[in-house]
Amino acid sequence: MPDQRKTVIDLDEELLDRARRELGTSTKEETIHEALRIVAERGGRLAAVQELMSIDRDWDGIVDDGNTPTSDRDAM
Numbered sequence: 001m002p003d004q005r006k007t008v009i010d011l012d013e014e015l016l017d018r019a020r021r022e023l024g025t026s027t028k029e030e031t032i033h034e035a036l037r038i039v040a041e042r043g044g045r046l047a048a049v050q051e052l053m054s055i056d057r058d059w060d061g062i063v064d065d066g067n068t069p070t071s072d073r074d075a076m
Contacts, residue, residue, distance in 0.1 A: 011028070016028060016031060016032075019031050019035055023035065
């Protein structure tokens, strides 16, 4: 089990509820852990997409240029 510590923080309850609905989670703890996991793994997803895009191939019709991630912030 990962290292877990109890931390007291003020949360935006409306934002947390929106995240819970989007993620399909049922508790605050589950929602926060899932959101943290998604953010922590985002760099790996971006690197995988960039690696695929570096392959010398005709991507026309496969990838919509308007939806191609261009930065870490876009790769979600």
